Each structure stands twice: as structure tokens, then as C-alpha cells.
Amino acid sequence: MTFELEAGGAARHVESRGAQLLLDGRLVDVDAVRAGHGWSMLIGNRSYEVSVVERAPGDLIVHVNGRAVTVRAALQRFGSRRTQRETGIGASATGVQRVVAPMPGRIARVLVKAGDAVAARQGLIVVEAMKMENELRSPRAGIVAEVRATAGALVEANAVLIIIE
Amino acid sequence: MRKILVANRGEIAVRVIRACRDMALASVAVYSEGDRTSRHVRMADEACAIGPNAPRESYLNIDRLIDVARRTGADAVHPGYGFLAENPDFAAACRDAGLTFIGPTPEAIALMGSKTEARRAATAAGVPVVPGTERPFAADDPDEAIAAAAQRLGYPLLIKAVAGGGGKGMRTVANSADLMSGLHAARSEAGTAFGDSAIYLERRLVRPRHIEVQLLGDQHGDVLPFVERECSIQRRHQKVIEESPSPFVTSALRTQLTSAAAAVARGVGYTGAGTIEFLIDEAERFWFLEMNTRLQVEHPITEMVTGIDLIEWQIRIARGEQLDIDPVLANTPDGHAIECRIYAEDPDLGFIPSPGRIAALRAAAGPWVRDDGGAESGGEVPIHYDPLISKLSAWGPDRPRAIARMTRALREYEVLGIQTTVPFFRWMLVQPAFLAAKFHTAYLDELLQQRGGEPFATADKDEENAAVVAAALHLVSRGPAPTGVATVVARESVPVTAASKPGWKGRARAEALRA
Numbered sequence: 291m292t293f294e295l296e297a298g299g300a301a302r303h304v305e306s307r308g309a310q311l312l313l314d315g316r317l318v319d320v321d322a323v324r325a326g327h328g329w330s331m332l333i334g335n336r337s338y339e340v341s342v343v344e345r346a347p348g349d350l351i352v353h354v355n356g357r358a359v360t361v362r363a364a365l366q367r368f369g370s371r372r373t374q375r376e377t378g379i380g381a382s383a384t385g386v387q388r389v390v391a392p393m394p395g396r397i398a399r400v401l402v403k404a405g406d407a408v409a410a411r412q413g414l415i416v417v418e419a420m421k422m423e424n425e426l427r428s429p430r431a432g433i434v435a436e437v438r439a440t441a442g443a444l445v446e447a448n449a450v451l452i453i454i455e
Numbered sequence: 456m457r458k459i460l461v462a463n464r465g466e467i468a469v470r471v472i473r474a475c476r477d478m479a480l481a482s483v484a485v486y487s488e489g490d491r492t493s494r495h496v497r498m499a500d501e502a503c504a505i506g507p508n509a510p511r512e513s514y515l516n517i518d519r520l521i522d523v524a525r526r527t528g529a530d531a532v533h534p535g536y537g538f539l540a541e542n543p544d545f546a547a548a549c550r551d552a553g554l555t556f557i558g559p560t561p562e563a564i565a566l567m568g569s570k571t572e573a574r575r576a577a578t579a580a581g582v583p584v585v586p587g588t589e590r591p592f593a594a595d596d597p598d599e600a601i602a603a604a605a606q607r608l609g610y611p612l613l614i615k616a617v618a619g620g621g622g623k624g625m626r627t628v629a630n631s632a633d634l635m636s637g638l639h640a641a642r643s644e645a646g647t648a649f650g651d652s653a654i655y656l657e658r659r660l661v662r663p664r665h666i667e668v669q670l671l672g673d674q675h676g677d678v679l680p681f682v683e684r685e686c687s688i689q690r691r692h693q694k695v696i697e698e699s700p701s702p703f704v705t706s707a708l709r710t711q712l713t714s715a716a717a718a719v720a721r722g723v724g725y726t727g728a729g730t731i732e733f734l735i736d737e738a739e740r741f742w743f744l745e746m747n748t749r750l751q752v753e754h755p756i757t758e759m760v761t762g763i764d765l766i767e768w769q770i771r772i773a774r775g776e777q778l779d780i781d782p783v784l785a786n787t788p789d790g791h792a793i794e795c796r797i798y799a800e801d802p803d804l805g806f807i808p809s810p811g812r813i814a815a816l817r818a819a820a821g822p823w824v825r826d827d828g829g830a831e832s833g834g835e836v837p838i839h840y841d842p843l844i845s846k847l848s849a850w851g852p853d854r855p856r857a858i859a860r861m862t863r864a865l866r867e868y869e870v871l872g873i874q875t876t877v878p879f880f881r882w883m884l885v886q887p888a889f890l891a892a893k894f895h896t897a898y899l900d901e902l903l904q905q906r907g908g909e910p911f912a913t914a915d916k917d918e919e920n921a922a923v924v925a926a927a928l929h930l931v932s933r934g935p936a937p938t939g940v941a942t943v944v945a946r947e948s949v950p951v952t953a954a955s956k957p958g959w960k961g962r963a964r965a966e967a968l969r970a
Contacts (some may be wrong), residue, residue, distance in 0.1 A: 293927045298919050313924060322928055327815040342929040343814055343871050350929065352922035356866050356877070357914040359922035363930060391843035413739055445677040452858060 292425055296362045302416070308411070328353070387429045387454040389416055391445045395424070400441050402452070406434045415439060416453050428454055456531050456555060457773045461499065461522040462545075463535030464514060466843060467750075468495035470967035473535045473768035483527045485520060487513035489837050494829050497882070501527050508839045514538045514562040521552050524690055531555035531773060535765075537841065540749040541568050541620065546845050548945040551742060557773040559672075559748050561725045566723055567746040571655050573692045575882075577743035580722040582715045582812055583743040585734060587657035591617040594642065594652040598635060598702065601656070605634055614638055617643030620747070624648055627659060662895035663734040665744070666690065666701050669757045671768055673778045680713035680720075681757050687896050688730075695876075695899060696883065697753040699760050700788040702854055702892035708739055710924050713786060716919035719743065720937030723854065728769050743844075752796065755827055759792035759850045761785055791857040792850045795865065799830075799842035801874035803910045810836045814872030816844075819864035823850040836873055844875055854892070858884055878912030 305312040311320055321332040328341030332334040344350045348363040394413045398416040402408060415437075417424045435455040439445060458481040461471045468484060472495060475482040484499035489508045496502045503523040508515040513519070515538055526534060530550050539545035540558065543565040549556040560562070567573045571591045571846070574584045588604050605628070616624025624645030626637035638654070646652035665749060669681040685701030686694045704712065716731040730751050732744040754765050763780060779783050800806045813834050818826040828845035836842055849864050851857030865881050886902065888894055914922065 291931065293930060295926055297923050297926070298914075303772065304923060306766055306927070306931070311927075313920060318920075318924065320924055322924070326819070327869065330926060331925060333917070333924070336917060338918065338925075339919060340925040341815065341869070341871055342554050344867055344933070346928065350926045351862055351867070351871075352923070352929075353871060354914055354918040354922045356869065357912040357918055358878070358880070359914045359919055361926035363924055363926065401580055407852045 295362050296364075297359055302361075327341065327428070378438070386435070386452045387432070389426050389452040389454065391449045391451055395445060397441050397443045397445060397451070399437045400437060400439060402434045404437055405433050408418055408434060408454065409431060414454075417445065419449075446453065456770070458483060458500075458527065458529045458531070458946060459557070459770070460485070460520065460529035460532045460554075461495070461535065462514070462520050463540075464490055464493060464495055464540055464762050464829070464840065466827050466846060467535035467537075467752075468499060469533060469829045470827055471619040471766060472498050474764065476769065477764070478770060479599055479815070480680070483529050485514070485523055485524065487839070489835070489839065492835065494831055498552055507673070508837065510538065510839065516778045517542075517548050520545075520652050520696060521548055521554070523550065524554050529554070530734055531557055531770075533557040533769070534749065536749050536752055537787075538544075541747070543568065555773050557727070559725055559729065565722055566727070566947040567725075567748050568618065570615060570619065570745055574743065574748050576723050577719050580715070580718040582743045583718055583741070585660065585744060587612075588655045591653045591655045591868075594646070594755050597636065598839055601638060601654075602634060605631065605656055608658055611660050613657045614641040614654050615657055616641060616651070617655055618649035618651040619645060620649075622689075624654070625692055629819050660734055660736060660742070660895060663736050664703055665694075665732065665896050666702070666704065666712065666735050666741070666967065667732040667751075669728070669730050669751070669765070670716055670720050670725075671728055671772060671780075672720055672779060673772050674726050674775055675777050676721075676724075677778045678720045678725065679778050679780055679782060679785055680717045681763075681785045682760060683709060684751075684753055684756060685710055685752065687782055687894050688899050689896050690903070692896075694753065694796065696793065696880070697756055698791065698793045698854070698857070699756040700791065705739075708714070708735075709786070712741060713744070713883065715741070719746065721769065744921050752843075753794050755846060755848045756792035756794045759823075759825065760788040760790060761849060763790065767928055784950075790850055791853045791854045792848055793857050793861050794848040794863065795880045796843060796876070797845045797868065797870075798876045799873050800876050801947050802876050802879035803874075804880075806876070807875035808838070808842050810838045810842065811873045812836075813844075813870060815869065816871070817867070817869040818845065819867035820844070821848060821864070821867070823860055824848070824935045825850075825866045827923055844870065853858070858890070878938075879909070883913040 291306045295302045303314050311318045312450055322329050331338040331340055340353050341353045348362040351359050352359045376440040395417045398418040401413050401414050410431045412428045413425045414428050415426050432454040436453040459475050460483045461468045472482045482499040484496045484502040485505045486496045488506045488875045505519045532554050533538040541564055543561040545560040546556045546564055577584050578728055592601050607820050611629050614626045624641050626641040628634050628637040641654055664687045666683050666685055668683050670678055672678040682700050683704055684697050684699045688696040719731055730747045730752050734744050735741040756763055759783040793911045799809045801809045813830055816832045818828055825848040826845055830844045847864055849860035851860050862884050863876055
């Protein structure tokens with residue numbers, strides 16, 4: 291799961307890979323638990339008392355140790371929930387799997403090529419829309435049968451991008 | 456006296472109800488429509504609705520307040536500060552209804568409430584007043600007469616509402632060209648705020664300090680002055696930070712100030728709690744400015760350095776008791792206390808009001824920290840009233856340690872959902888001139904003018920990184936936006952790990968966030 295955020299005038303990229311968290315591509319040693327009005331986060335050994343108020347969807351005021359930081363997240367409108375279910379985890383994880391674009395966008399990176407063996411949850415392709423990068427992962431372990439997209443190409447929602455066998 | 460009607464709202468109503476409970480007296484709160492769920496209503500023993508939100512129709516409605524006192528069997532009325540606290544008609548209406556008004560007599564309120572009458576009383580007591588016009592100018596006095604008086608007095612000068620207070624109906628005029636626009640602005644503001652557009656002129660002293668003396672007068676002729684409060688940190692004539700004692704006042708000057716204040720109060724037979732305000736120049740010359748015939752907002756710092764409960768004494772004086780406080784105790788500060796007035800204002804947007812719902816509030820606490828607040832989590836800061844959230848006070852054995860405690864307390868103070876002046880205070884408390892106590896009444900306005908548009912609270916890089924991570928955590932844990940229309944784009948092809956665990960925990964060995 292990735293987030294393209296903006297804080298302090300700079301674009302920030304947060305990615306969670308299982309139990310790991312990457313901030314702008316760098317691993318972060320963070321321990322976050324819900325506490326008080328928000329979160330207690332230990333980053334390294336430094337303690338941060340954090341609370342988040344979402345003024346409007348994607349428009350966040352984050353208080354860190356009493357100081358406010360405005361964070362914005364890129365937003366996208368969806369036609370229906372059905373669209374979401376058809377993508378990624380919505381498909382059954384057996385047999386031939388079609389990995390489809392969850393939204394109209396641009397292919398940012400293709401991470402695999404035909405013939406590659408992939409593990410379940412392995413990143414396959416990154417689709418960018420509204421400044422938000424979205425890494426699509428393999429629903430199961432298998433072999434990449436076909437890659438139908440190239441980096442830089444524009445794709446429609448639900449376009450089949452990769453087929454896993 | 457058994458039951459006190461508290462004719463106010465917000466933090467001061469809470470403070471008075473607490474005093475009632477400390478003294479085993481019953482309390483009656485009043486509330487406007489929007490205040491039904493306010494703290495003071497729930498804290499009091501009884502509570503009565505007094506009308507719509509507009510102050511004129513509720514907290515300023517004398518008939519309704521007297522009626523509530525009758526219906527509830529209250530035998531005394533505490534006006535707090537603001538609203539009707541300095542309205543002689545209200546004090547008289549209480550007296551006429553057989554209620555004890557916890558404050559001075561209507562005559563004393565009327566006399567000292569008129570700025571020009573008060574100046575005369577000070578002069579009669581042998582206390583110098585800031586040079587100004589002896590008589591007020593009524594609304595229909597010709598502009599030419601005022602211009603001539605201004606010319607005699609000299610510029611720069613201040614136009615002040617005769618009925619004024621709290622910086623309202625007040626304008627600084629640098630030269631004769633600005634006189635008329637200042638005059639019209641002051642008159643119109645005074646007319647709206649006090650229903651009286653009479654004004655007078657006063658010379659504007661260069662860089663004075665504002666220092667005031669709290670006092671108590673009993674009904675047996677005794678007047679007791681207290682150690683002074685330093686109130687020079689003001690924004691647009693409104694006090695922002697107060698401290699006691701003043702770092703500027705020597706014990707010799709203190710003796711002069713307290714004697715002068717007591718002389719003015721004695722001269723008018725003052726009873727109850729009141730405050731005499733002085734302006735002081737760098738040569739330690741002082742002038743009477745005005746008298747406030749009520750409890751001051753900043754009374755807690757006096758309580759902190761003397762250990763004397765001023766509201767308790769207001770009540771005791773009102774029921775006829777004799778002052779039996781050791782004058783040395785009242786006059787000699789024990790340590791140092793500071794108060795910050797935390798307002799629902801956005802300091803980064805020129806201190807515009809920031810009303811709304813308080814998503815979460817956690818007041819500061821800990822050793823020698825006092826929070827006089829009326830707001831709370833889930834509560835509304837209404838648009839109709841003063842946006843004061845809390846008066847945060849801290850005590851220390853000396854000024855640096857009081858400032859250190861205040862700094863710590865401000866960091867603990869958490870208000871979410873609305874903007875407050877907490878970030879401004881955290882900035883203010885590290886300003887070199889403040890720490891060195893080198894300031895005057897125009898200092899803060901000058902300091903603010905020198906600033907660019909940079910925010911008061913700037914998160915450091917680590918805090919900003921933490922905020923970005925927290926924002927992502929929030930988006931993961933809250934799921935799609937509630938409406939479903941706009942949804943943060945975040946997609947995974949694997950089950951969410953972050954939100955599904957109680958207390959998401961991500962650990963990586965390699966690289967810490969800190970660079």
C-alpha cells in the first residue's frame with residue numbers, strides 16, 4: 291500500500307510492505323499504537339504524541355508533540371465500490387489471475403517480465419493516478435504469463451495489465 | 456447567604472461555582488440556548504435557561520436574571536467579569552430585588568466606570584493621572600471642539616470611550632490628520648459596545664508599562680492592596696500574558712503603587728474586589744489609568760503568589776465580614792506566577808477567531824500549573840461570546856522557573872478541531888526581550904509587525920516525518936472516506952496488515968527515520 295502525500299511543500303511517499311514501512315523509499319523503524327486522542331509513535335527511540343484531524347477527505351492536520359503539520363493526500367473519485375472489488379484482492383487467488391488497473395492512470399513502472407516466477411504479494415506493476423502511486427501485487431505465487439502494459443502508457447480502469455498463471 | 460446565582464458563562468462561571476462549592480454554598484447557573492451543554496451548566500447545583508444566544512437577550516438581560524434569582528431562591532448574585540459585571544443598573548436591580556450583589560455598590564461602579572469621573576477621583580486622592588481632557592465629549596459635541604482640545608493636549612494621543620474597557624472604543628492618533636477618522640471609529644465602536652459614544656482624549660505615553668494593583672475593600676472601611684500584576688504584553692490593547700510580581704517593580708515602587716491604589720479606593724468608599732491600573736515609564740513615574748470595578752480575568756496569578764482566594768473574599772465581603780488578611784501576606788509575593796490567555800484564534804491568520812467544535816481537549820496539569828477553563832472535548836466554541844478557552848497559569852519560585860513551567864504546560868496543552876493561541880505563546884515565551892523582561896505596552900504589536908508570514912509553530916524535520924507517517928496510518932486505519940464519494944487512493948493486492956492489527960507495529964532494522 292502506498293500513499294503520495296504532501297507536507298511542508300514537499301511531496302512525500304509512504305509505502306507499507308507487510309510489517310515494514312518506507313518513507314520516501316527508506317525503511318523507518320516505527321512503533322505506532324493508538325493512545326489518547328490519536329497515536330503514540332516511537333521512531334527510533336524518540337517519542338511522538340500524534341493526533342490527526344481530517345478536515346476534509348485527504349486534508350489532514352497532524353499534531354505532533356503539540357505542533358501542527360498540514361498533510362494532504364491525493365484523492366480520486368470512484369464510480370462505485372464494484373470497481374474496487376474487481377481489482378487485486380477482489381479476484382480469487384487460484385487459477386489464471388488477471389491483474390487489472392484499479393483506475394484510469396499511467397503506468398509508472400513495470401516490475402516483472404513475462405516468464406518471471408513471482409511470489410504471492412510480490413509487486414508487479416505501479417500505476418499512477420492523480421499523483422498517487424499504486425503498486426499492484428500478485429494475488430498468488432505463479433509465473434508471469436503476459437505483460438500487456440509498458441511504462442509510460444495510459445490505461446483505462448479495469449484494463450488487464452498482467453496475467454499470472 | 457446560601458445560594459448564589461452566577462450571572463455569567465464560560466471559565467469564570469466555572470471558577471465562581473467552584474468557590475461556592477468550596478464554601479458549601481449552593482450555585483445557580485444561567486445559560487443561553489447554545490450553552491445548554493456547557494460546563495458551567497452541568498457543574499452548578501441548579502441551572503436555568505435565560506434566552507437566545509445573543510448576549511443582549513440572555514446574559515445581558517437584567518430582568519431575566521433577576522427573575523431566575525427569584526424563582527430559584529438565590530439570595531446573592533455573582534456577576535463574574537464582562538457582561539453585566541460593571542453595569543450599575545444591574546447592581547441596583549439586584550439591590551432593589553433584595554439580592555446581595557457580590558461586588559461594589561452601584562454608586563461606586565457608576566463613578567469609577569466613567570473614565571473621566573475616575574480620573575477626578577484619582578486626582579482628589581493625590582494620584583497623578585495621564586494628561587488628558589478633564590471632561591468627556593458627548594456624542595453631539597462638535598468635532599472642532601475636540602480638534603482644539605487635541606491640539607492643546609498634543610500628539611500622539613489616545614481617543615478613549617468614557618464607558619470603555621477591554622480596548623474597545625479606543626484609537627491611537629499619531630497626528631492631527633488622523634484625528635477625525637480615529638474619532639469616528641472610536642465613537643461608532645463605543646456606541647455599539649457600550650451604548651454610549653461619549654469619548655475623551657488622553658496623551659499617549661511613549662513605551663509605558665501597564666501595571667495594576669488588585670485590592671479588596673470591606674464594608675467596614677478597610678482597603679487592602681495586593682502585590683502588583685504586570686500586564687504590558689498586550690495585542691491591540693488586549694492583555695495576552697500577565698505576571699505577578701512585575702519584574703520591573705522594586706519593593707520601594709511597590710509601596711508607592713499599593714499606597715496610591717489604596718488611597719483612590721478609600722477615597723470613593725470602595726467595597727469588594729477591584730483593580731487600579733497604572734501606566735509607568737522608564738523613570739518609574741506612574742499615572743492612574745483607570746479602575747476596574749470587578750474581578751479581573753487575570754486574578755489567578757495574584758492568588759498563586761499570595762495564597763489568597765479572591766472569590767472567596769468577594770463573597771465574604773459581600774456578606775459583611777471584615778478583612779482579616781495580613782497586609783504583609785497580600786503585599787509580598789511568594790515566588791512568581793504567569794498567565795497565558797488561550798483563545799480560540801488562529802495566530803497564523805492574524806489571530807482571526809476560530810470557533811467550532813473542539814474535537815479533543817486535554818488541559819495541562821502537573822506541579823504548580825493551574826488551568827481555569829470552561830471548554831472541553833466535544834464542546835463548541837460559540838461565535839457569540841468571547842473566544843477564551845482557558846487561562847493557563849504557572850507558578851515558580853522565581854520568574855525563569857515560572858516561565859519554564861509555563862513552557863512545559865503549553866506543550867502539554869492539547870486542543871484539536873479548532874485553532875488556538877498556544878503556538879503563539881510557545882513562540883512568545885522564547886523571545887529574548889520577554890525573557891529579559893524588557894517590554895512595554897506596544898512591544899508585542901511591534902514585534903508582531905516585524906514578523907513575516909512564517910507560522911508560529913514550526914515542526915522540525917523529525918516531527919514533520921512523524922506527521923507524514925501518522926497521516927498514512929490514519930488513512931489506512933480509517934478506511935474509505937465516510938461519504939464514499941472521495942476516497943483516498945490507496946490500494947493493495949494483499950490483505951491490510953496495518954489496520955487489522957491492534958496497535959500497528961512496523962519495525963525495520965536497517966535505517967531509522969532520523970537522518
